[in-house]
Structure formats: structure tokens, C-alpha cells
Amino acid sequence: MHERAGAPSLSIALTGSGGAGVMTAGSMLLEAAAQAGWYGLMVRSSGPQIRGGEAAALIRLAARPVECLDDRFDLVLAVDWQNLHRFADEIPLDAASLMIGDPDQGNPPEVFAKRGARLAQVAFKRMAKAIPGSWPNMIVLGLAGALAGLSAETLKSVVRQSYKKGEEGLAASFAAVDAGVAAAGALPSAPRLISPKRPEKPRWLLSGNEATGYGAVRGGVRFVAAYPITPATEILEWLAPALSGVGGALVQAEDELASINMAIGASFGGVPSLTATAGPGLSLMTEALGLAVAAEVPVVVVDVMRGGPSTGIPAKSEQSDVNIAVNGLHGDAPRIVVAPNSIADCLTATQWAVHLAEALQAPAIVLSDQYLGQTRAVVDRPADVTFIGQRALAAPRTEGYSRYAVTESGVSPAAIPGTPGNAYTAEGLEHNERGIPSSQSRDHLAQLAKRERKLRQHDYGDSWAEIEGEGDTAVVTFGSCTGAAREALGRAAAEGRSARLVSMRLLSPAQPERLAKALEGVRRVLVVEQNHSAQFYRYLRADFDLPGEVRSFHRAGPLPIRSDEIHKQITEWSSV
Amino acid sequence: MSKEKTVRARKSGGARTLRARDRARPTGRANPTHRADFLARAWAMEVEAAERYASFADAMDEHNNHDVAELFRKLSRIEQLHADQLLEETLSGRPPVLPPGGVQWDSGEGPETAPHGELHYRMQPYHALQIALACERRANKFFAAYASRTTDAKARKAALEMAAEEAEHAHLIEDWLKRTPQPEKDWEHDPDPPLVSD
């Protein structure tokens, strides 16, 4: 059993190609584990083909919530070994790992054998052929499930729920699952999970993209304009029916320029609006985001970060859009940047972003990433938060109404078309308080100061970051690195080396005072991020004060930063 | 692809219209009347068929359907063998000079060239052989039609010989089919949805 300080978990990789169906089997395994009371997550990896390519379902199951893949895999079940070497870096194995392959499908790739993993053989395809109407992936599901300690009943109940074809096929699938379960008995001892306690709280099984969509709707978004792009498209696909169900609308635009401008237009009309994209799309949107800043129109842009630059690596995760999110607009254009730090947090952070955008009448960028967006996980139902988008509005027929009135807070009461007496023209040109274009120094300085002040002075409360643990070493990170950092610190604490974790949720506007307070007493700061040029580290160095010695641990995608890497960094550093 | 689907015949009006238009268009397409032209076409036919099967094999390998890839490679080698034999026996080992871009075929592609649209990433060896059989039969028809059209006696003789050979190839494939397992029920089934990479 692979033990981590109090969080035993089991990591299973299901692989196969050309229609083997391992993604479906993996999803069902996770679903079954969830129903049995476990937590877990599943990451998908695949070749460049749209169909028939090599595919791997990477699953981690545990008795407690897990937020990242483990540093190694306990089990690999391979329907075939086609091109599996391409996934070698994503499926680390060691001598304690067990590979289970089909003897009729050749040998595992050398790179796996070299790592000392043991090999067992189960004739998946032959067994499936012996049950007419069944498929090898159902045998795999049964076997993997049994090895994890799941009952055949639980597995079959999940198969039934997802079945669309006739009853006859269902019986065959059941028989295949049973055959897989039976095969587990003959295998060398494999790690088994501790039976979980009956979960008391309600739990969800969803992806970060789905959570993002729901967070948007919860925050009050009722208009979405968007353009498909990997890995954000699922947000739009979830929102399309959901929005129309709550009286909203989703328009598939002709491109990202249209998307952001449509969203801004809808927001000008008073309806909280959102679009979702990835790096290349965000680049296109920057001009319009500047317009939203200048005209003080709220809008939320979700950026599901992927490998960059340019077309980059569309289906893999990276955290390399910090620069463009925090600094990428022309002119002095302050905006809000929020980074969810877990799959469940995609809901809360997005909902918060909608609230902030509306309250502060500014664009908010939600920096999600492909890992969070496309990984499915079992999570405790996130606590309800009261963030609802609400724009401060001037009373109808306000005497001498000035849309861009300079106020103490910087927030000017807005006016929604249809409100009598307060008609104004939203303006991208620099303007005076009434909104009339102006090139006067007095107006430019006043408006710049107002737009900057409204963001800076807002009280963001405790949501700005998650701060955990004690110690004179601190790991400062954001987004999807948080899960791995948390596990690394858990391990270190169990070894008597406690450290602090600061996972920043509000990247912009910078909160230097809050960070200074969170790092009081810290002598060593390790900044962790998944990009090549240490964008977050440079941003912290520029806009914040960091105590003691500061180091940057960064690496670009496509591989995630693992908890043992962070653990190693902390251990080596603090032992000096 | 599956046994229920059949290749539907072109609507007869359309086919006639096409040929009428083609005759009017200057295409550089020679109407082969001489034995030399004929042999060049026959050779090109085999070569193009070999190339097409090879590209099918590549596509199947890329999609991890190695059984069918292997079969297409075999078919490719067989067609190449036919081409080489033709070269040796009738063209004195000298590859003929073809117009740029290759032969302009009446019906789109060489009669023995399998159309791209017939592939499926989950296809089974039986399907591949059905495609090959259709190719051989088309080739046979092409030569038979040519033989009945041409006024050149030598060309007619050659065409009839080729037609007979293609018929023989077709028989071989029919035998091969008999030895090959029928496609499984639900051969198309892929439990996983399409995956994205771009």
C-alpha cells in the first residue's frame, strides 16, 4: 500500500488504443469508487488522433479528497501496449508497481520494464470474445475495480446507469465485469484501499470546466458568447443548455473578437456576461478587455491555460498566461485576475469573479488551466458562498447623472439601458465624468486614478488566498500546483518539517500587505509554478515584498509538477 | 463498408452529362488507341493501386489498426508485383513516360485504385478484402470495356489478357475472403468519444 501521512491512495492507469474504450472504463471506475464512498480523480491522456489513437486513463482513488496525481502508479492495466511509451513520463512506475497486460498483445514497452515493475498477464481480448457482445474494457473495469476493492455490484450498477443500448448488451457487459472481477483473485497481491467511511456530507463528481460553468451561473451570469477552443469548449457545452434553462442565452460567435465584444455588449445592457477561452483566444481579446476597463463594463473571461506560446500544446496544461492576464493590455488598464486552485474551487473562484466584476465594473480574468478544467474528481460539495454579481446602480432620473463620477471608492453608480433619465454613452475614448470624450489632462488623470483606486481599495476579504500551516519556510503558488504543494507539505509536516502554504487566488490587483502578513516570520520562500520563465515569481518580485531568501521552482508543461518534486525542494533547502 | 451498404450507381443522366462535358473540355487526356498507350495505362493502374494501398496501410498504422495495416501492405506489395511483372513482360523493363500529374482517368481515379472514403479506423480484414475485390472487379470491367471499344487488334488482345488476369485476381481475393473471418457484430463500436488534440 502506498502510504502518505494519513492519506492512503491507489493509482491506476488504464491504457489501450484503436477503440479499446479505456476512457469510458476509467470514468466508470471513478464513478463506481465515488458511489462506494471513495474520493478520486481521473486525468485523460491521448495521442493526436481524433479516434482510434493510443489513450490512457490515469486514476487515483483514496479515502480522502485528492487533488493531484500521485508520484507513481500502483497498477497499469493495458488492453494493448500500442505507443504506450509516449505516456511513459506520465505513468511513473517502480519495483512495487504491477503491470497487467494481454499476453496476445505483445510486451510492455522497454521503458516500463526497465523500471522494475512486475508483469502479470490477463487475456482481456480472449476473455471478451468468450462472452459474445462484451468488450475488453469491461473486463478491465471488473479487474481494476476488484483490485481496488470495489464490489461487482457497485461496478455493474455504474455500467447499467450509463447503458444506452438494449438489455442484451447489458447482460454481456455484466458478465464481462464479473469475469474481470474473478480474474483479480489469480493475480499477485496488489494494493487494496482501506474501506472508506460512509460519507456524511454531499459530494459531487465533476470536472473543473463543469464547475466553472456552474459557478458562472451561480454568480448571476445570464449571457455567454463564445468560440470553441481546446481545452475550454466543455465550459461552453455545459453552459449552453444550463443557461437556457435559467432564462439566459449562449451565442456561438464567429471568433474570439466577436465573443468578447458580444459579452461586453450584453453586459452594457445590464446582464452579467462571460466568455471562456484559452491563451490564443485571450490574446485576441486584449483590445476589447481594454475597452471594458475604460468604459467600466463588467465582463468575465475564463482562460483555461494550456501549453504556449502560440498554438503550443493545446491538450496539455501549463501556467504560462500569468503575464498576459496580469499585464497584457495596452495603456494603464487595471483588471481583476482570479485563479481557482482546485477543481471544486473552479466553482467558487468563478462565482467570486462574477461578483467582483459586477461590483467593481471591470473585467475579471479567471485563470483556470487544462488540468483543472478537464480532470474529473470526486469533491465535497463546495460550501455555498454569497457572491452574487451586483452592479451599483444610480437611482432612475438622477439629476445631472454622471456615469463616470469620481467617487471616494472609485466605483461610479451605473445605469442600465431602459432606466429613465440616466442615458449615457459608454466610452472607450478617455472621457470626463459625464462620459464625453476628453483629451484633457485633468480628466485622464482623474479617470485613471479612479479606475485604479476602485480595484485597489476594495476589501477582498479572506478569499484572496488560502493560507495553511506554520513554519519558517513557505511555498507560494497558485492554481493547479496547489494540490501537489499541499501534499508535499503534508509529507514534510509528518517528517517534522512544517512549512506554510500560500495559494494565491487573487492575482490582481496585487495584495502586497496581505502577503507580507501571511509570510510573517518566514525565512525561505519557494515560489512554485508550471511555466518556463517563472512568470509568477517575477510578478511577486515586482509587485510584492518577499521576506528572507526567495527561490523559484518552475517548469513548463506538459508534465505536471509532482508533490515529491516540491517535497524534495523543501527538504533539501530547509536542511541547510 | 458493412454488408448492408452497397455502392449506389450514379444516376444515369449525370454520368452521360459528365462524359459529354469531358469530351468538350481540353484535358490532355489521350484516348488510348495504341497498344503502347494502353500498356502505359495498365502499368500506371497497378502502380497507383500499390501507392493507394500503402497509404491506407499508413493510415491504419497511425490509428493502431495493425492487422488491417498489414493486410493493406500485403495488397500493396501484390499490386507492385503486378506492376513489375507488366514492366518486365510487356514494357521491356522501361517505365513509360506519363503525362504530368499521371494518367487522367475517365472515372476519376484508376479503376484499381481504392477510394479513400471507404476506410474506417475500426475496419476489419474482411472489409479490406471487400475493397480489394471491388478494385479487381473494376479493373476487369475496365479492360473488358476497353477491349470491346478499341480498334487496335494488338491492344484488344492485350486488354483481353489483362481482363482475364484481373478476373483471376478477383477469384484469389474471393478465396482469401472465404478464409477470412466475417466482421464481428458491432465492429464499429468504440466506447470512447472522439478526443481532441488541437
Added chain:
Amino acid sequence: MTSGVATAPATSQAFKSDYKPIWCPGCGDYSVLASITKAFAMLALSPENIAVVSGIGCSSRIPAYTNCYGFHGVHGRALAAGTGLKVARPDLTVLVAGGDGDGYSIGGNHFLHACRRNVDLTYVVMDNHVYGMTKGQPSPTTEPDWDSKLSPGGTGLRTFHPLVIALAAGANFVARAFSGDPNGTAQILAEAIRTPGFSFVEILSPCVTFCPEQREWKNQVRPAPVATTDDPVRAARRIMTDDGFNIGVLYKGERKPYQPSAGKAAKHLADLEAEFLI
């Protein structure tokens, strides 16, 4: 060049690279690749003098599958990149390629202006009525009732008519081809490349994965019932009643291709200073 097969001289094989396409088997784009390379061979071009410029999507993967110079750019901007290339290097043969999503949606603006500008290049759109690479969203040419996750029940929108738009925007050569007739397509492409000015060829290219119903296209296409015209008015009348399945060259005009404006000839760089001199 595919595995060890002897090739006929001056055939499409010489224009194909060693990279195996990742397109789904059965995809119409395989035939389009064959047609494009065959057209290059028919015109006796050399691969090093051809540039294939593309955007993003399944069809836009095509440059790497040829032996020519290629440019795999950003989504929707291939025509802009191709225009820049051709104006700067008029000696090259420039072929711009992409899909219907890339070309008519995000690329729509550039499409309009490329038709109008009439730079001597050829634009090939492999139209499969869907966004394939991102897993099946409606494109501008998708039928209004085609169900998808992003537009449940269908978009309900009138489809984009690329040939109508091309003609209205002033394209000098407007044609439609079908991937199921690779030879006919090669002929149309060769003519398009040969014709000076902006040549637009829309190629119906079925998507086996997201639109299996497009297998029917081979039974629905027909050769256009009338010959090519050089009269834009006649072409306009015809295209307004076109059902999307007429194959052939609709319109071939005589517009002179784009030339950058000629300035005053300067013998030496220093001649340009003359106007500053006091």
C-alpha cells in the same frame, strides 16, 4: 513518399512528405491532399517554389504532409499570411488551405478582402460543415437543424454560402469540387492555380467522425449543368439558386491580379533624401 513503392515520374508522390496524416481514415482530406499534389504535378511545378499556408483545424494540418514550404499559422488568418507572402514574393506559387470553420467563421473578414484584393493565389477550403478538431461544433456551413452540444436542436441559422460571398466580394475564379472525385478536383485545382488572380475552390470533404450522414454526398453531387461563365451577372444568377452540390468552375474572370502601387523609381537609396534637403 510511402513505404518503398516505385513511383511513376512527375506524380503526386513527389509532392508528399514522409509524415503520415493523423486524419481519421475515410476523411475526405486524404483525397484533397492527393488532388492538390496531383495538380502540382500536372502543372510541372517544383515543391521548393510552392508555399502551402494554413490556419488551425484538421484541414489546416495539410502543409506538413506536403514536400513544399509550409506555414501553419493561427486560426483564421491564413489568407492574411498568404497575401503577405505572395506580395513580398510574387515568384512563389502560394496555396492557402483550411477548413470551413477556419475560413468562413474566424477567417470570414479576411476571406471577403482576399476576394476583393485579387492577389494571385489559390484558396482551398475543405468544407465538412463542422468544427472537427474541437470535437464537433457547428460551423457557418452546418445545416440549421444539425444537433450539437453547443447548439442543441441546431443553430437555426441560415448557412453561409461561400460561393455567393466570393462572387459578391469580387473573386476572379470561383469553383466547387468534391473530394470523392479526386481527378476532377485535381483538374479544377490546376485550373485555379493556372488562372491569375485570386482563385477560390470550395471542396466538399466529408467528415466521417462527426458527420457520418455526409457519406450521402457522393450521391448528391452532380456536374454543374452549365459551362463556366466569365459574366459575373450570369454567375450571380446561377449561384443564387445553387443547392450546394453543383461541381465545377462557376466563374472565371479576367481581372488583373493585384499589384502593389508603383512609386517613383529611385536609383539609389540616397535619392529618397532629396525631398528633405533644405
